[in-house]
Amino acid sequence: MSIEDRLRELGLRIPAVAAPVAAxxxxxxxGSHVFxxxxxxxxxxxxxxxxxxxAEVDAETATAQARQAALNGLAAVQSVAGSLDRVxxxxxxxxxxxxxxxxTGQPGVANGASQLVGDVFGEAGVHARSAVGVAVLPLDAPVEVELIVELTD
Known part of the structure; x- marks a missing residue:
């Protein structure tokens, strides 16, 4: 099954790549990795x-936001890889x-991102992870997600 088919099965759509907010x-x-x-x-x-x-954002909402940020990360990967089937x-x-x-619930919030990549890629989505609490993020966002993926060919 292609990743596009898997996304459709999950009811997901890869969004347009988010425009950078800085340089x-x-x-x-x-090499064979996308950062x-x-x-x-x-x-x-x-x-x-x-x-x-x-404080202003509850953990459940933040978990959903981590999922969305990871989906945006997949859009960024696709933009340079050509296809998520290359992951x-x-x-x-x-x-x-x-x-x-x-x-202190950063790991639970991070599960939103981890579960998304697991749902999309299955065994290939099993990854190492860091969940880091910080004082503030750009634009006062509650979460930010970075991905490192290995590509085929």
Whole structure:
């Protein structure tokens, strides 16, 4: 089954690549790997929610935002790989969570991104991960996701 078919089966659509908010590109290929820039959870060019997780944003909403940011990361991968069918392995997922000082549920929030890549790629989506609490993210986003994937051929 192609990744496009799998996405359709999951009811997902790869969005347009989010425009960079500063001086960088959404993704680069180096050797057989794609490294994405940090992807915010943009939907149609806007952040659906802003603020700190554990304060203005609850963990459930943040988890959904991590899922969206990972989907945006897949759009960035596709933009340089040509097709998500070229993904041999999701190597690493890094999730940054803008956290209220008392919030310690970053791993649960990061599961939104991890589960998305697992759902899309199956065994090839099993990856290493970091879930990092930070004071603030660009545009006051609650989460940011980076992906490293290995490509075939």
């Amino acid at each position: 960088y590109v959404p993704a680069v290929v180096s 994405t820039a940090g992807q915010l959870p943009f939907v149609d060019g806007a952040l659906p929610v802003t603020g700190k997780v554990g 041999a392995k999701v190597v690493k997922v890094t999730v940054f969570v803008a956290s209220d000082p008392s919030f």
